[in-house]
Amino acid sequence: MIDFCCDIGNYAFRQWPAADVVGTLPLMDRAGIDTALVGSIDAITYVSPHPANERLMADIKANDPAGRLIPLTVLSPVYPGVERDMEESRELGFRGLKLYPNYHGYHADDAPALRLIEMATGFGWPVLVTMRVEDERHHHPLMKGGGADLKTVIRAAKQFPEATIILSGGSSAETPQFLAATRDLPNAYAELSYGKRPMKALEGLVGQFGSEKMLFGTHMPFVYPGCGIAKIAEAAIPDDAKHAILEGNAKRILGL
Amino acid sequence: MLIDFHCHVHDDGTGAETDAVAEEARRIGLDYVVMYECVTHSRESLEIVQRCNEMCRFSYERDPDFFIPFVYTHPNLGQAGIDELKKGFDWGARGIKLEIASVITDKCVEPVIEFAIERDVPLVQHCWHKITGNYPWETEPLHCAEIGRRYPELKLVMAHIGGDNRWGIRAIRDVPSVYTDCSGSISDYGHIEDCVAQLGAERLLWGTDARGADYLYTLAKVRDSHLSDEDKAKVLGGNAARLLNL
Secondary structure: OEEOOEOEOOEOOEOOOOOOHHHHHHHHHHHOOOEEEEOEOHHHHOOOOHHHHHHHHHHHHHHOOOOOEEEOEEOOOOOOOHHHHHHHHHHHOOOOEEEOHHHHOOOOOOHHHHHHHHHHHHHOOEEEEEOOOOOHHHOOOOOOOOOOOHHHHHHHHHHOOOOEEEEEOOOOOHHHHHHHHOOOOOOEEEEOOOOOOOOOHHHHHHHHHOOOOEEOOOOEOOEOHHHHHHHHHOOOOOHHHHHHHHHHHHHHHHOO | OOEEEEEOOOOOOOOHHHHHHHHHHHHHOOOEEEEOOOOOOOOOOHHHHHHHHHHHHHHHHHOOOOEEEEEEOOHHHOHHHHHHHHHHHHHOOOEEEEOOOOOOOOHHHHHHHHHHHHHOOOEEEOOOOOOOOOOOOOOOHHHHHHHHHHOOOOOEEEHHHHOOHHHHHHHHOOOOOEEEEOOOOOOEOOHHHHHHHHHOHHHEEOOOOEOOOOHHHHHHHHHOOOOOHHHHHHHHHHHHHHHOOO
8 A cells, every 4th residue: 555645743733653754664564554655744834844854854764774655845835945945855865745835825826836836747746735634623723724725726737737736635525626627637636535524435436536536645643544544445446446546546656 | 343323314215325324334344323313503493303303213214223313402492392302212212412502501401401311311412622613502522521510410422522532532531421422524643542541441432423424434543543452342332332221
């Protein structure tokens, strides 16, 4: 299994069982996850995110000799010097870009974000656009905010059809909207970690959109990884669809 | 034993939704589904209460060995609301569900609480703490704690661990008579273990909130937790069986 939504680090507003590579790898083993795309959680709330990327990369280089973690750089397109941060990220060994529009204060189709997506595409990187990392009803009182604006993510995907754009953290309503709006874009995907409803949700999505545009994600360590696995692995869908979502589509995107 | 303590079938009268829930729940291995019908934004309508309970009765009678029905009411209907409870227990209800018609600490809820105590049946109260602000008349965990202290003999179940489980667990941890269910979309890593550590495994009930939630997703948060097998068995069905005298 390849987890497209498994991040590492500390989050200012809650604790969890693993905040570094050494703690995360055993959780992956317990869940049966072979490979995970990881970004820095600290970078979500850092005003200047890039130092958190550098720290994550140092941790990965020191503690993941088998190369099970595929690092994503978390950057704010509107922060000064971000293009240099992108270049440095590539030199450090990052292999994708992860954006958090509502946490860093921009829209996915704003010019600076489009410029970063263009750069990432030039590097051959996938771009994950995160809608949210936790339920808006449970935010810290000083950090109340809604999810990212789905329309802007769709517009960004349409602006760059050659870019591999992955909706991440989309709700059960947003994910089908995104998949429907990007049906004609072969490089637009949705990772499914935030889909929790309704009953038999995945059967519905596969019936509507097939299995080629969806990616498995756990949203670990925010949530139990078993939730993201069970809803796919035990769903009443064909085995080849399960394989595509859990692993096959990810391998195609990553060239593995 | 595997018992979903929090399910809404919402059958449209054809039986299709009832059958779909039963089929999926049985496929996953459930023994029973506790079911209730209710309306989020309605607080004083006998017609709505009756319609919900008829819907519930319909699903129950379609599969009576699998569904365990709870009856719903609007406490501010007064005696008419209590009469609906009585009718529900006449056709087979085994507990009571309250939604957002009244805050559970409201005076008008007292007869409902006393009815539940008299019948010795569980009362499930929808409950959520939202930093974004609750709905008018939406119960939050501190209200459940207050009722648990006032009526220690009541089998009160605070639904959804109060939404924000960090808040909900702390609100009721010193009120041993209050149970909680982990139904709904929240699956924060570690919250099941935290709940059991602070409340004890005997006070947590597994539920889904289906059809509005996915069975597999909600089951995995207990199955994937680091609880002992013994505690998982209590949460996934043992506690519900005890509450329902199964």
